[in-house]
Amino acid sequence: MSNSLISQQTPAAQTPSSWTITELSREFGITTRTIRFYEDRGLLRPARRGQQRIYSRSDRTRLKLVLRGKRLGWPLDDIREMIELYETPDGEQKQLDLMLERITQSRDTLLQQRDDINLALSEFDEIETRCKKQLSTLTRRALP
């Protein structure tokens, strides 16, 4: 069994098993130029039929991972490293140790981000409560 989380799954009934660049761009709401740019930066490695790019199921998964990384505000280079964690096959001891270290680092970043988010969320709750109180005060004044 492969170590990769990105490898091909058993083909589900209706979903296609390969995509063109415009199909992917439409599905994810990004431009084809962006997708090619990601390839240029080593984030994607689609197959070719002649000149044209063909995106496999795993290429599509990679792209999803890229977009998730973007939503978290990670730079592309960091995203590439992160994705490599998903695909690295069973390696040697040194390789595995390095992977574990990188996982720890990425996890620390994620946990920090999650803490930041939880703080912001609770502060927003507080502000929202105040707003609503203020609003009800206003309407009470308006209807005496």
Added chain:
Amino acid sequence: MSNSLISQQTPAAQTPSSWTITELSREFGITTRTIRFYEDRGLLRPARRGQQRIYSRSDRTRLKLVLRGKRLGWPLDDIREMIELYETPDGEQKQLDLMLERITQSRDTLLQQRDDINLALSEFDEIETRCKKQLSTLTRRALP
């Protein structure tokens, strides 16, 4: 009572109540140039003594919020909007409605980010487990 979450608190025993730009830059590990740039983009509004900038307790809190926004990968303009939510005083109905809408938007973004983080974290757990299993296999082979 003010509506702001950033307003001055009762001065705690030891903490100073104003800072210079270099003090802040050292405390948060950013350059003075960056701090001035944030001011330029409307994220900070320090007082002046002559030409020099003086940062109050609330300026420092704002800066902390900026850095938190950066850790979440938000663009500076979005961070400014977010911070304005913290400071807007009691407004009129229209203003309050707008605030509530913005809070909802920011919260949606944060919740999406938190979902992404939780997904990534659980995937990393999975990868880590595999790595460790693989490692123990290696050491078992090494010591027959």
Added chain:
DNA sequence: CGACAGGTTGACGTTTACGTCAACGTCACC
């Protein structure tokens, strides 16, 4: 055959978020 949709490469432009550097002010201290 022509024309058109879809894809490719390369060059160049643009925005964001800073860094770098030069020239100048100012205050304290020796």
Added chain:
DNA sequence: GGTGACGTTGACGTAAACGTCAACCTGTCG
């Protein structure tokens, strides 16, 4: 009164992450 430490403004440079545009290839439909 010079000389640092600290601070300011302005001009310019830069890396990342794309967008824009032109020129070209390729299959296919009428």
